[in-house]
Structures are given as structure tokens and as C-alpha cells.
Amino acid sequence: MTDTPPRRRPPTIDEVVRVDGPVRDESAAEQRRSPRIEEVARLAGVSPITVSRALRRPNLVAEEKRRRILAVVEATGYASNPHARALRSGQSTIVAAFVSNIMSPQFALAVQSAAAILEPNGFQLMVGQTSYSYAKETSMIQSLRALRPAAVLFTGVIELESNRRALRELDIPVMETWAYPRDPIDMLVGFSNTDGGRMAADHLHGRGYRRIAYIGRRSGRGALRLDGFRQRVAELGLDLAAELTVESVSGIADGRGALAQLLDQAGSRIDAVFCANDLLAVGALLEARHRRLQVPGELAVIGFGDGDMASEIAPGLTTISADVGRIGRLAGEMLLARLSGPPADRTTELIELDLIQRGST
Known part of the structure; x- marks a missing residue:
């Protein structure tokens, strides 16, 4: 009898936020100049995918249909731009x-x-x-x-x-x-960014940390990682002692500033921090070093990304990697x-x- 390997948990769907908002403000004349592909298809009596193939891979479309489509393209100005000729030849x-x-x-x-x-x-x-x-x-x-x-x-x-x-x-x-x-x-x-957050919580729990903080972007992938982290922290009965979210991440300095702010606010209430981006995590390690904190003795840090510096910076950054x-x-x-x-x-x-x-x- 052989041992059955444990089943992998199915990947968690990332509940990406969908945001309504304008994308362009075109005049009616511009809209007439550039009709949608569905309109070209209707006028040519074919499907939109046939229009697409005629413009990109003309050899896949029968000659009679291709000529009809190109006639509509010329008449309506569809894809009329400096690259239209390349589009029509599929090049x-x-x-x-x-x-x-x-x-x-x-x-x-x-x-x-x-x-x-x-x-x-x-x-x-x-x-x-x-x-x-x-x-x-x-x-x-x-x-x-x-x-x-x-x-x-x-x-x-x-x-x-x-x-x-x-x-x-x-x-x-x-x-x-x-x-x-x-x-x-x-x-x-x-x-799954959600699963990445869950993995970070599992690891910190397994290493014995109980008072955990989070640093990451407040939107996009950062929010997804935070969602997974929160879920698993709650399931494991850990204390999510502090959260600090930032608008954007441009460099290591963002991580230093974020950890400084977090420590000033939470202080001894945290023993580990999950940074949802390696730039933030490397910055956090540098700030911990500046404050003469022992890592991981006094503060553990885990990142996300496994960037080039993760293995180079002392004492080495634990990270979620893809x-x-x-x-x-x-x-x-x-x-x-x-x-x-x-x-x-x-x-x-x-x-x-x-x-x-x-x-x-």
C-alpha cells in the first residue's frame, strides 16, 4: 500500500474589482470614421471573426468574401490609420x-x-x-x-x-x-494572488508568529493578497495587529517609510510583517536594520515576488514566488x-x- 499524496487545494479565484469609468471622449464624426468591427461584419454579410481573419490572415478567407469585406472597410474607413495597410495584408x-x-x-x-x-x-x-x-x-x-x-x-x-x-x-x-x-x-x-496571501499566513503561523502586520498597495494585486492574508489569518486564529496600505510602490524607500510608520504606530504589538511586494519587503529589512532590530528574532519579514535582491540582502528575504x-x-x-x-x-x-x-x- 502506497501513501496517497495530499490533494492540492484548487486555486482561488481572484475577486478583481471592476471599476466603471470613461475611456474616451470622441466626437460623432470620429465615431463615424471608425466603425466597430460588428458594423463592418453586418454590412459585409459575414461574422466579426471572418472580418478579423480577412484583415489579418487573408489566405484563410475565400476570395469573394475577402473582396466584399475590404470594400466595406474602404467605404467606412474602418481601421483607417497609418497602419491600416499592414492590417489589411495581415502584416x-x-x-x-x-x-x-x-x-x-x-x-x-x-x-x-x-x-x-x-x-x-x-x-x-x-x-x-x-x-x-x-x-x-x-x-x-x-x-x-x-x-x-x-x-x-x-x-x-x-x-x-x-x-x-x-x-x-x-x-x-x-x-x-x-x-x-x-x-x-x-x-x-x-x-492566484489570494492564495499567495494565504500562503504567507500559513508560513508565519508555522514558524510560530502570532501578532502579524501587513504592508501593501491598497488596490489591485495588493488588495487581493491582503484579502487572502486576512482570510487565512482569521482561520488560523492569529492576530492581525496592524495594516498599512500605500497608494503605489516605486522603490525600496517606500518599504522603509512604511515599516517606520508601522512600528511607530504598533511597536511591540507585532512580531512579523507580510509585505505584498518585494520592494516593500527589502525596504522593511533595511529599516529594521537601521533600528537595530534582530531579524527574524524580533521581527520576521516575508515578501512577494522573489526579486533579485531577495537572496542578496542579509539575512535573506523569505518570499512568495512565481x-x-x-x-x-x-x-x-x-x-x-x-x-x-x-x-x-x-x-x-x-x-x-x-x-x-x-x-x-
Whole structure:
């Protein structure tokens, strides 16, 4: 008789907040100039996917249908922009990649890994930064209407409903990453941030810590990690002694300032802190060192991301890790499959999280 390995808990859906908001303010003349693909399909007497194929992969569409579609495109001005000719011949080669923070080594590695798949096959990545800002995200998505790339990749998921609608209207492959929502726009390579928060609580509980604090962003993935952390802390009967949320994270200094504020407020009431971002966690370790606190003796720290500094900074940062290189590779492979032929069955891939234990806990 052999031992049966324990069953893995099914991944928890990330309950991503959906936010209503405007995405553009166009004149009626502009709207007439650029009709939606559904209108082109109706006038040509075909389906929207046939219109898409005629513009991107004309060899997949019968000549009579293709001519009819292109006649409607010319008459209505659909996709009338500097890249329209490339679109009509199926030769658009730009893949737009929008990262949350251009300084993040994890996002950089994911984009590089996607590029390693796409570029040898004739596609080029154009990278922009959203800076965790709805305004910047909206502006960049608006710019896609003029650029008309072959596809778009985000290191995150889109929360604004108006931006989700705008991306669908582009009728190009859209790849979201770094989360596990129940309703991705199109394609997804991600992981459960909620489960990541639960893993952090489990680890701290297993190491004997009972008075725990949280530092992280108040929205986006930070909020999802906090939700999972709160849930598991309550289930384990731990004391979530303090929470400190920040609007954005741009560098290590944000972590130093956050821990300083937390210690000034909570002091000896905490013996461990979960930082929902490695930049925050590294900053917290530096602040603990500045205050001559023993880590992990007086204060344990756990992060999320496994960035380059996690193993370099003393005493070593315990962190929740996802294989971000694999995220990028899978995203690149799925986009390439979609761009190279008819829609593929595979639209979602989930990445398992790991806990990398080092000296900070």
C-alpha cells in the first residue's frame, strides 16, 4: 500500500474589482470614421471573426468574401490609420507590452521571455509603463486605436470596465497576466494572488508568529493578497495587529517609510510583517536594520515576488514566488499561436506559487 499524496487545494479565484469609468471622449464624426468591427461584419454579410481573419490572415478567407469585406472597410474607413495597410495584408508586427513598473526585474524578465518567443517569428515588442495608474492605462489603451498593434500584453489585469470594452473593440489578441480573475478579457497567464496571501499566513503561523502586520498597495494585486492574508489569518486564529496600505510602490524607500510608520504606530504589538511586494519587503529589512532590530528574532519579514535582491540582502528575504520567466514564455507562445492561425483552444494558463524560505522568517 502506497501513501496517497495530499490533494492540492484548487486555486482561488481572484475577486478583481471592476471599476466603471470613461475611456474616451470622441466626437460623432470620429465615431463615424471608425466603425466597430460588428458594423463592418453586418454590412459585409459575414461574422466579426471572418472580418478579423480577412484583415489579418487573408489566405484563410475565400476570395469573394475577402473582396466584399475590404470594400466595406474602404467605404467606412474602418481601421483607417497609418497602419491600416499592414492590417489589411495581415502584416502588423507590433506587440504592445504594458508593464506596471518598468523598474521591476520580474516584469522585465516576463517581457524578455515573451520577446524571446515572438521576435524570432517576426514580431516586435513595444514596451510602455502604466505605473499602476488608471489615467495612464486609459491613455495608452486609447493610443492603441491609432497604432493598431498585432496584439497587446499587460503585466496585470484590466479593472476599468471602459478599458476592457475598448480592448475588445480593437479585435486583437489581449493577454493579461499576474492574477486569476474569473472573467479575463481574452487570454490569461496568471496565478492566484489570494492564495499567495494565504500562503504567507500559513508560513508565519508555522514558524510560530502570532501578532502579524501587513504592508501593501491598497488596490489591485495588493488588495487581493491582503484579502487572502486576512482570510487565512482569521482561520488560523492569529492576530492581525496592524495594516498599512500605500497608494503605489516605486522603490525600496517606500518599504522603509512604511515599516517606520508601522512600528511607530504598533511597536511591540507585532512580531512579523507580510509585505505584498518585494520592494516593500527589502525596504522593511533595511529599516529594521537601521533600528537595530534582530531579524527574524524580533521581527520576521516575508515578501512577494522573489526579486533579485531577495537572496542578496542579509539575512535573506523569505518570499512568495512565481516563475515569471515561465509566465512570459507561455504568454508569448499563446499569443504566437493566436497570431499564426485560427483561434486556439488554450486561452488560460495558471502558474503555481512557491514559498522560498530564507533568513528573514
